[in-house]
Amino acid sequence: MSVIIDSAYGKANVKFLKVKKDAKNPKVQEVLEANCQVLLKGDFDVSYTKADNSPVVPTDTVKNTILVEAKNTDVWPIERFAAHLAKHFTGKYSHVRGVEITIIQSRWTKFPVNGKLHDHSFRNEGPETRRTFLTYDKVSKNLNITSSIQDLTVLKSTGSMFYGYHQCDYTTLKPTTDRILSTDVDASWQYKEQLKSLDDVSKLADDGVFDNTYDTAREVTLRLFALENSPSVQATMYNMCHEILLKAPKIDSVTYKLPNKHYVLYDFSWKGIKDNKELFYPSPDPNGLIKCTVGRKGSAKL
Numbered sequence: 001m002s003v004i005i006d007s008a009y010g011k012a013n014v015k016f017l018k019v020k021k022d023a024k025n026p027k028v029q030e031v032l033e034a035n036c037q038v039l040l041k042g043d044f045d046v047s048y049t050k051a052d053n054s055p056v057v058p059t060d061t062v063k064n065t066i067l068v069e070a071k072n073t074d075v076w077p078i079e080r081f082a083a084h085l086a087k088h089f090t091g092k093y094s095h096v097r098g099v100e101i102t103i104i105q106s107r108w109t110k111f112p113v114n115g116k117l118h119d120h121s122f123r124n125e126g127p128e129t130r131r132t133f134l135t136y137d138k139v140s141k142n143l144n145i146t147s148s149i150q151d152l153t154v155l156k157s158t159g160s161m162f163y164g165y166h167q168c169d170y171t172t173l174k175p176t177t178d179r180i181l182s183t184d185v186d187a188s189w190q191y192k193e194q195l196k197s198l199d200d201v202s203k204l205a206d207d208g209v210f211d212n213t214y215d216t217a218r219e220v221t222l223r224l225f226a227l228e229n230s231p232s233v234q235a236t237m238y239n240m241c242h243e244i245l246l247k248a249p250k251i252d253s254v255t256y257k258l259p260n261k262h263y264v265l266y267d268f269s270w271k272g273i274k275d276n277k278e279l280f281y282p283s284p285d286p287n288g289l290i291k292c293t294v295g296r297k298g299s300a301k302l
């Protein structure tokens with residue numbers, strides 16, 4: 001006898017761009033481009049086990065809902081919109097027990113023209129995104145939000161070291177006090193203790209908590225990356241987590257996941273050149289991959 005252990009379904013890659021006009025000066029505008037994924041969880045087992053579609057809210061309806069709600073409600077910040085969608089789906093359909101919602105925001109930023117940020121012209125900052133992932137279960141009232149920065153690619157050409165590591169008969173790496181350090185930042189932070197209900201999300205949003213935490217995480221990441229003479233990816237990412245936790249009291253933990261994208265000096269010994277210190281090649285693979293989650297002392301949950 002087989003049994004459904006877990007299931008979820010919904011719509012992925014529901015995309016929109018919303019324009020917000022300043023009430024006093026409608027030419028002053030903001031934009032938010034988003035890619036949304038909403039998965040429903042609940043009493044849907046018969047649709048899998050008995051081919052009974054009667055409880056299935058079509059994924060097409062999920063898509064329509066995301067778009068209509070994006071038109072009719074505030075989508076800034078994305079955490080507020082995710083909580084609004086969670087409330088909608090779990091409130092409207094009695095058999096929807098919970099949701100898993102992901103919203104990915106592109107980075108459109110205003111650029112200066114004649115020394116002043118233009119009112120309604122934006123440049124796309126590449127693959128970097130701001131994200132939020134919300135899970136909610138209306139029976140247990142369990143609510144989690146993890147927000148993140150992804151694909152922020154950085155490189156420093158000096159100010160990074162790696163020495164003093166474990167040595168054995170498999171070790172070929174040479175210690176260095178001067179290397180290139182490059183990574184695609186994936187930094188995320190978790191809200192849990194401050195979120196007792198979906199309504200708490202709009203309160204935190206009104207207080208600017210989600211935007212401020214995002215700005216803090218990004219600022220700390222870039223500043224420490226640049227300023228620290230990094231002893232290792234591990235030590236630098238820990239310092240980033242520590243400073244974000246100090247500056248963002250509403251979050252419980254911070255997670256970094258950083259590839260160490262190696263740049264390797266070309267070997268010109270075949271040409272008699274022995275002092276190459278400036279011409280590198282990007283080594284596409286393999287890459288290091290280093291992760292850690294840092295929480296507040298005394299609050300670690302086992």
Ligand SMILES: O=c1[nH]c(=O)c2[nH]c(=O)[nH]c2[nH]1
Binds near residue numbers: 173231232233
């Ligand atoms: O910062 C680093 N951490 C490592 O664990 C490691 N391992 C390695 O080969 N190079 C590096 N660099």
